Amino acid sequence: MPMRVSITIDPDTMDLVDKFGKEHGLDRNRAILECIEAGYARLTDGTPVSFTQTKTFEEYNDLKKAITDVKESLSNLAEEVRLIHHTIEVEWTKEIRGVPFQSKRWYEFWKS
Known part of the structure; x- marks a missing residue:
């Protein structure tokens, strides 16, 4: 048959x-x-x-799965780094602001 x-x-x-x-x-x-x-x-x-x-196509599938896991981890890591970079940048810009009397120009003191 x-x-x-x-x-x-x-x-x-x-x-x-x-x-x-x-x-x-x-x-x-x-x-x-x-x-x-x-x-x-x-x-x-x-x-x-x-x-x-072990057959090579099985190894290939295992490697392909591992690579997709690594890509996903790297994309998550990149997103975290982007978020941390943004947070640090915002904190630094808050710290860099000058004190009001330091931010005035010399001729602006005479106006007030």
């Missing part, structure tokens, strides 16, 4: 499948089927199968 399957394969694995297909004179779909059948045959023989190798 045929079944339609949709899978995601990282480029390195796809290159290996294409290389296997060229070596055995198979198209890509048939090469994938042969690899699946060989893996199933190995599994049913009792040969231990290890899945410790």
Whole structure:
């Protein structure tokens, strides 16, 4: 009974499948089927199968998520720095105001 399957394969694995297909004179779909059948045959023989190798596309997704987290943190940090800069600037402008007698020009004393 045929079944339609949709899978995601990282480029390195796809290159290996294409290389296997060229070596055995198979198209890509048939090469994938042969690899699946060989893996199933190995599994049913009792040969231990290890899945410790992390796939590159999984690593890519992890890195992409980490980068988006860093970007979000940096944008939050930039907003905080902008707010602190504004607060400091407002405080400094309040401190810089001169005392009324210091802000008058010399000729304004004669007017009052």
